[in-house]
Amino acid sequence: MKNNSRRGFMGKAFGAVAGVGAVASLYAMKRSWDPLPSVKAAGFTTLDMSAYKENELVVEKWRGKPIFVLKQSEEMTKKAQENPKDIERLIKVGDAYFMVTIGLCTHLGCIPGYNSEEESFLCACHGGTYDYTGEVTKAPPPRGLDIPPFKIDGMKLVLGEEGPEYKKMKETGVTL
Numbered sequence: 001m002k003n004n005s006r007r008g009f010m011g012k013a014f015g016a017v018a019g020v021g022a023v024a025s026l027y028a029m030k031r032s033w034d035p036l037p038s039v040k041a042a043g044f045t046t047l048d049m050s051a052y053k054e055n056e057l058v059v060e061k062w063r064g065k066p067i068f069v070l071k072q073s074e075e076m077t078k079k080a081q082e083n084p085k086d087i088e089r090l091i092k093v094g095d096a097y098f099m100v101t102i103g104l105c106t107h108l109g110c111i112p113g114y115n116s117e118e119e120s121f122l123c124a125c126h127g128g129t130y131d132y133t134g135e136v137t138k139a140p141p142p143r144g145l146d147i148p149p150f151k152i153d154g155m156k157l158v159l160g161e162e163g164p165e166y167k168k169m170k171e172t173g174v175t176l
């Protein structure tokens with residue numbers, strides 16, 4: 001009798017442990033089916049726009065692509081303001097204007113280089129050029145450098161989110 005109840009207790013205890021183990025392994029399996037939190041967040045890159053220096057190109061990364069960030073100097077901003085096509089390509093964060101584009105030539109995808117003295121980009125593959133706003137100035141690139149989706153959040157720029165400023169740019173067709 002005593003033995004039976006001990007067996008019963010052991011059986012229940014084993015069953016309980018096995019049950020917890022099964023739930024845990026099901027949970028682990030479900031976790032491995034779900035995308036990892038870091039992968040979900042990987043579609044976004046947050047840039048602190050107060051960290052950039054005027055006329056100094058910084059190459060960031062978003063979804064595996066190079067992102068050009070070029071803070072405009074006062075003189076560059078003035079020049080851009082004279083041409084509506086130029087100023088509409090720039091993003092205003094705080095008091096400063098920035099060129100933020102995907103750093104791939106719109107011809108065949110090479111990475112253009114920036115010459116800060118000439119304030120222009122040259123794509124060495126086939127000689128295409130762009131100005132300091134990313135607008136194309138010499139073929140063969142068919143258009144300016146593409147502008148990635150962004151959202152302005154104070155002094156931060158979140159790449160991968162479509163904020164109202166990006167949507168406005170998209171409507172004018174300037175982003176592609």
Ligand code: FES
Nearest residue numbers: 105107108123128
């Ligand atoms: S890939 Fe840039 S000019 Fe051809």
